[in-house]
Amino acid sequence: MELNSTTLTCTFHPPFINSGGLWINIHRPQWWLNNSLPLLELQLVLFCFFMAIIHFLLKRSGVSKLSSQIITGLIFGCSWGKLNKGKFELFRVESEEILGLFSYFAYMLFMFITAVKMDVSMTLKTGKRAWIIGLPSILLPLTCGLLVSSFLLEGLTISEIRKLPLMVSMQSMISFPVIACLLNELKIVSTELGRLGLSSALVADMFSQCAVAIANQIRISRKNAAKGYYSIGGLCVQVFLVSFLFRPVVLWIMKQTTEGKPVSRGTTQTVFLVVLLSAVTSTLLGQPAIVGPYLLGLSLTDGGPTGFSLIEKLECFVSDFFMPVFVITCALQVDLSRILLVAALDNYTRVNIILAFVTYVTKFVCTFLTSLYCQLSFRESLMLSLILSSKGVVELSFCTLFTEYNILSRGILAWFTVFLLLIATFVPMVLKFLNDISKLQASNQNRNIMHLSQNSELRVLACVHTNENIYGFIHLLNISCPTQENPVAVYALHLIELVGRTAPVFISHRIENKPIGDQTYSENMLLSFDHFEKENSGSVYAECFTSISPHKFMHNEICKLAMDKITSLIILPFHITWTSDGLVDQEDNTMRNLNCSVIEKAPCSVAILADKGHLGSIASMASSGVRCEYTVCVIYLGGSDDREAISFAKRLAKDIKIELTVLKLGSSVEDNGTSKWEKMLDSEVIKDFKMTCLGDGRVKFLEEVSEDGPQTALRLRELVNDFDLMIVGRRKGMESSPQTSGLSEWNEFPELGVLGDLIASLDINTRTSVLVIQQQK
Structure with a gap:
């Protein structure tokens, strides 16, 4: 039974639409x-x-x-x-x-x-x-x-x-x-x-x-x-x-x-x-x-x-x-x-x-x-x-x-x-x-390069936004010296923004099962990584995926795939791209936001590659059969990120085409922010690197002293044009160390850390690329 009530209301017809103002009738506002x-x-x-x-x-x-x-x-x-x-x-x-x-x-x-x-x-x-x-x-x-x-x-x-x-x-x-x-x-x-x-x-x-x-x-x-x-x-x-x-x-x-x-x-x-x-x-x-x-x-x-x-x-x-x-x-x-x-x-x-x-x-x-x-x-x-x-x-x-x-x-x-x-x-x-x-139940195993056992497979997730990212990634993986004893498994993820649709799409391209010509998505990526796998038959396994989703959710796709494939490293492209002449081509801030989200939530180590065009050109030359010598420098100050960087460099040192230089910048001032345990780990990593990699003229280990940040910046500016690639640790939370003191105030891209930001700075006219690595947190 519904309750009924009747109300008598008087209305104006036709109704008044616009008002003449609040003050027309001041006594009845x-x-x-x-x-x-x-x-x-x-x-x-x-x-x-x-x-x-x-x-x-x-x-x-x-x-x-x-x-x-x-x-x-x-x-x-x-x-x-x-x-x-x-x-x-x-x-x-x-x-x-x-x-x-x-x-x-x-x-x-x-x-x-x-x-x-x-x-x-x-x-x-x-x-x-x-x-x-x-x-x-x-x-x-x-x-x-x-x-x-x-x-x-x-x-x-x-x-x-x-x-x-x-x-x-x-x-x-x-x-x-x-x-x-x-x-x-x-x-x-x-x-x-x-x-x-x-x-x-x-x-x-x-x-x-x-x-x-x-x-x-x-x-x-x-x-x-x-x-x-x-x-x-x-x-x-x-x-x-x-x-x-x-x-x-x-x-x-x-x-x-x-x-x-x-x-x-x-x-x-x-x-x-x-x-x-x-x-x-x-x-x-x-x-x-x-x-x-x-x-x-x-x-x-x-x-x-x-x-x-x-x-x-x-x-x-x-x-x-x-x-x-x-x-x-x-x-x-x-x-x-x-x-x-x-x-x-x-x-x-x-x-x-x-x-x-x-x-x-x-x-x-x-x-x-x-x-x-x-x-x-x-x-x-x-x-x-x-x-x-x-x-x-x-x-x-x-x-x-x-x-x-x-x-x-x-x-x-x-x-x-x-x-x-x-x-x-x-x-x-x-x-x-x-x-x-479900997040708490996620695996807490060590998923980084440093803790990989000798001769174990290196699993890498490469995140591709544009075709320009592909050649730099492939060359970086190629110089990591994949062999049958040290194989590399690369999972390439093509990220496409979802526009005008509600449902995101995730596609797994089975390169080994489907003809390349039948693929309608990410064709360039499929062709490139398929060629990379065939060139390194037995030492490289490549699998490609396409994710079509909103930008604000892409980091979930990346982290989920990294967990599913048990990768040790996620490689992200820097949000600024350069031409082959080293000039700025374009800047994508949505990509930068994605990189920051991945860095914060990644289940494994993360690397950001700022390719200034030189990596891609070398990759093209190498794919055409031209023999290329490649020079790499690792800047080592200490800390978990730097240890991860030098662990990756150990793989590069096995490639006879690579000339590797490790520059350890010490300080005469005691760093009170670093614990004894961290100093011991740094010492053991350096010791292991010397025992494993030195003895060949292609690999050099240098030690220098830097008193403060400006001196470090000056030294990097002297070195930057001597190498094709520089590898540094992100060193999040260690910006106040004596070697980098004062540099954080000029940090334009925090996701690169103070050293990576300095090398990739738009003020430095160089074709040297930089790889910034953060160890799994």
Whole structure:
């Protein structure tokens, strides 16, 4: 039984839009709230202000943004006690329609952008595991929900019974946008589990949308057969209009922008107009307004770089401003005082609560069991079950829409909103906890070059961004002297930024099993490393991968692959590239941010190669059969990073084409910041290097004294042009040693350390490349 109340409200027609100003009626300053535009602006400002405060207070506890937005809406929607009069002035009846229209427009844009990024064709390309997990996770809850609902019909009206299949379909659905937003917020979208979750959600989402659409058409047809036929016909006409009118227009607009140039304001406004027209035609054809933009977004899979740039331009504004307003507006309609009273009196509400519980538990258990069947671990299966059972903004929008169509009562809306709030709050917390456990369980073995046993395989992960990185990496690996006694396994990872899509892609190229000509990704990398492996048959193993993911998550891909392949070294390219003449070619700050993230979180040693063009040219000459002598210098001051650098140099010393010089810079001043244990380790490493490598004229060991940083800098400037490659340790935390004192103040690139930064400095006109090494932390 729904509680009814009648309120008489007087409104102005036509409504006043703009205000003449606050001071027009100085004795009644709140009169300007009678104007719709100032009132809407005030509402939006209050929504954003309180949502920001609430999220700032709760985010330290792990509360998601969605939860903060719902809580904000519930606060504005609940009773304000003595301040209810002010609430009535702020949310007066005539403003509800305007605010609702604004929020619905926000949701329409959100679904358009989400649909563009979904790439429905991926459902046909995804692996068997995604189908095994995704399909049962929607079909089994749907079946169980319908079965249970057939035993709960007593006390329901015919109209309520007709609504149950639609309610079960909505409660069983898995929404791809919700899963994508959750994984992005948890920063696990590019992990193996995240990719599997997105693939499974994409499969389930397609069936979910079909189930809801079919259930809705059945409900309409049972109520009015003629209206049902009209609805089906309208949907077919909408699909036709989107495919043959709106889609070609949008693609033509996108192609008018020259690739590489920013999207113009006119292009953005025109696309807005086409999206709005598709919404208007949906309404005229008897469909919800959101159907047109959603179908239009699904059809735009080939918008090209310009289309992706347009979506990226719209996405920030929609996700950070429009969508919070939409969620708050939905929660604003919830009256929490109805929950207990309605649950005690309304059979339809109790049935929907039971069905929500049944479908959620069934979905969770089904996903957990199918994940175990697909050989996921217990922890991963539990995480995937929580991910696919999550609910978010799409489910909230369905509840609000069904309330407007009288499919749901206000009491059920209140229950579902609270249920969604609990899931949106606690599921991310549990997932973060389980993800942190997995990090703690990661291997703590020594994964560095220094602790490799003699004649053991050197495993290297080479991260490639552009073709220019390839030749320098290959030459660096080539001079590390791979032999059958000292083999090198190189895992090349091509990193590509994900643009205009939601689901990241990870490709493993089996060079030894697939012809090179069949590969469509990373062709230059595949050809180069395949040639490198064949040139060093028996001593080099090469395997290539491609990762297409957002820049902010690429470091997860790198660290995960390094752990899986048990590598001892990750090689990263420096974010500045030089021409063969030693001049600066280009600078990529996103690459620099990635390098810093990898350095902080890498499970093994890390090296950054600043190739000033000389390495690549030598590599090209060597590949053409020209014999090249190569000079390398290692600057040794002491510390774990320098020990790792000299351990790598020991491998280079075995190559007869290499002339290696190790310069140990000591100090007459006692370094109190270095422990006796560290000094003993430094002494043993130097001793081992002398015993192993000296005796050949190609290898030299020099000792000099440097009193301070400026003297060290002067000495490096004298040496830098005498060598093709200089190897230094990053020496993080040891900048205050006597030999480098004062240099940190001029450090432009901290990721290179003080010495690496000095050599790679743009002020030094040299073609000498530098390799900066950090030992596993």
